[in-house]
Amino acid sequence: MSYVLVERPDPAVAVVTLNRPERMNAMSYDVMVPFRDALLELGRDNAVRAVVVTGAGAGFCSGADQESAGVPPGVAGLTRPTYALRAMEVLEDVVLTIRRLHQPVIAAVNGAAIGGGLCLALACDLRVAAPAAYFRAAGINNGLTASELGLSFLLPRAVGSTRAADIMLTGRDVTAEEAERIGLVSSVATDVVGAAVEMGQRIAGFSQPGIELTKRSLHAGQSATSMETYLSSEGIGQLYLRMLTGNFEEATLARKEGRAPRFTDDRRAP
Known part of the structure; x- marks a missing residue:
């Protein structure tokens, strides 16, 4: 069994x-x-x-x-x-x-x-x-x-x-x-x-790295000793996904078109 x-x-x-x-x-x-x-x-x-x-x-x-x-x-x-x-x-x-x-x-x-x-x-x-x-x-x-x-x-x-x-x-x-x-x-x-x-x-249905980084942030935030020192780690996570994926633009376009976003978690380097 x-x-x-x-x-x-x-x-x-x-x-x-x-x-x-x-x-x-x-x-x-x-x-x-x-x-x-x-x-x-x-x-x-x-x-x-x-x-x-x-x-x-x-x-x-x-x-x-x-x-x-x-x-x-x-x-x-x-x-x-x-x-x-x-x-x-x-x-x-x-x-x-x-x-x-x-x-x-x-x-x-x-x-x-x-x-x-x-x-x-x-x-x-x-x-x-x-x-x-x-x-x-x-x-x-x-x-x-x-x-x-x-x-x-x-x-x-x-x-x-x-x-x-x-x-x-x-x-x-x-x-x-x-x-x-x-x-x-x-x-x-x-x-x-x-x-x-x-x-x-x-x-x-959401961005895979977005979900993973959110889980990490939740755990790190529970143990942080001050909000001032913790804020930068949250910001870095946002910048990381903003710069390396096209998800933000896709979410914005999807709202305009009245459809669900299709996150790819990928973006070609400029």
Whole structure:
């Protein structure tokens, strides 16, 4: 049985499904390693312009698998402390792989996103939730810290520090309705995968380097220490595409002609 499924409902949009529904798609290494590898392969596919991540069955991802986590690769002969470090590195690599993909990644949160599952959703660039979806920072409920896999970095940037503290320190469930209200997700949709694919199709219609640079700018802006030092990097991205492609002129002409623009991302040198 394959624990990770990759489908292409549109030539430019890939859907990656965590496929261990009997365990609520928990983060066993049998799931996470092929999930990371599938993402890396899609990142090298230049025809893919957006990636949707979802879960099979009733859950998106229930976080750490406390019963059958499996064995991470490359740990033979290690002592317990080093084993734990390497095991955590595998999961951290999954989150970083999502963040590093050229393509925007859209989480179609079909059900429970708990602990590490919440972290996976937050690592994505966009999130859409099904009405039955809910989110929980579960570490605090398990006698641990709620901070894991970038949660204390990403959650405050998504919902603000006060709401992040509430979610992380109380361990309570956040419903899809509340998640939309506080900005944890952009929308709630009954057909959550279909809505995410439509979002990906819209993204695919824009300039490829324009989308990639926008994703980079969003990530860089979240970590910038001052707007004054950050502005120049945004401006350079705009100038780069303005000078090296004919997309601005094409967009202007398309508006005049009442049609959709046809971006080529190419321009002959003068």
